[in-house]
Amino acid sequence: MYREGMDEPAWLDEHELSAWQAFLATGAIINRLVEQQLKDDSGLSHSQYEVLVRLADAPDxxxxxxxxxxxxxxxxxxxxYQVAQLEKAGLxxxxxxxxxxxxxIASLTDEGWAVLRAAAPGHAALVxxxxxxxxxxxEFAGFAAGLSALLGRLSVHAG
Incomplete structure (x- = not known):
């Protein structure tokens, strides 16, 4: 909130605002399309798919x-909540x-492994x-480097 006597906030310039809005729109579109693809192909939400991937990447x-x-x-x-849903589904x-x-301890069941293996190729292709x-x-190399730099900087705020 701006109050008299306070310094003017550092507003985004036209280029910065345009990039920010493009980032938000791109993220929303990609998230929606990935969510839909996973639902259609495997019945999983993106959050549930992420849980299965994290478990699959872990020892045992x-x-x-x-x-x-x-x-x-x-x-x-x-x-x-997502783990409880995956547990109800037997994954x-x-x-x-x-x-x-x-x-x-949460662990993948045989059915969870099977669902993940079936869902992964379509997910990877869409991504x-x-x-x-x-x-x-x-362009992708620069984009990836920029995202890595931002993630490194923001990780201290993520707690």
């Missing part, structure tokens, strides 16, 4: 819920951690089409 296909929360791009309550199982009574192929190799 399992992680403590706290580790999964740290790796996932969703809130802890959102993660708990994930949860069990008590044998070394910590407060800990819970390539929407995210990678629209830019030249040079």
């Amino acid at each position: 296909g399992e992680l403590r819920m706290t580790e999964l929360a740290g790796a996932a791009f969703t809130s802890k309550s959102g993660l708990t 994930v199982r949860r069990r008590a951690c044998p070394t910590d009574v407060r800990g819970v 390539r089409e929407l995210f990678v192929s629209g830019l030249s190799r040079e």
